[in-house]
Amino acid sequence: MSVCEPNLSLPDPSFLFQSIEPARAALVDRFYRDHGYKVKCAVHERLFVLADSSGDFIAAARLVPQASGHYWLRNLLVDPQWRGRGLASRLMIDCKPHIAPSGCYCFALPHLTGFYRRLGFEIDPVHCPADIVAIHQKYRSRGRDWVLMGYSQS
Numbered sequence: 001m002s003v004c005e006p007n008l009s010l011p012d013p014s015f016l017f018q019s020i021e022p023a024r025a026a027l028v029d030r031f032y033r034d035h036g037y038k039v040k041c042a043v044h045e046r047l048f049v050l051a052d053s054s055g056d057f058i059a060a061a062r063l064v065p066q067a068s069g070h071y072w073l074r075n076l077l078v079d080p081q082w083r084g085r086g087l088a089s090r091l092m093i094d095c096k097p098h099i100a101p102s103g104c105y106c107f108a109l110p111h112l113t114g115f116y117r118r119l120g121f122e123i124d125p126v127h128c129p130a131d132i133v134a135i136h137q138k139y140r141s142r143g144r145d146w147v148l149m150g151y152s153q154s
Helices: 022-034 087-099 110-118 131-139
Strands: 018-019 046-051 059-067 072-077 104-108 147-151
Touching: 018 022, 018 087, 022 046, 022 059, 022 072, 022 147, 046 087, 059 087, 072 087, 087 110, 104 131, 110 147, 131 147
Parallel strands: 072 104
Antiparallel strands: 018 046, 046 059, 059 072, 104 147
């Protein structure tokens, strides 16, 4: 299975979905750092993880609230040894109730647009809030080819 074709069947139900409270954000920082990301989660962010049966994080996502009331999805990451098992899909499906009714936007790498589309994200959403558009334009001006995508339950 390629990165662009996630397994949408739910993986092992023993994986535990968790919303991480701000006091435990350093654990998520460490997960990202252990996988080469220089991330510092802020206390106002919504942090979600999947943990294995021993409690170790195997996937994480950051939802950064914006002034418009929407979320910006950043750093969706699955531990490389767990990839190809549908865990990124599972994590995002579990996150969806937490982003409703606000909606969520991400900047997807071009080869991942199919993955996000299967999760209900749209490319270049019509009603994208100005704060998200401004961030995306800033990244584009720096040469990033990320694709603006949005998810809304409405």
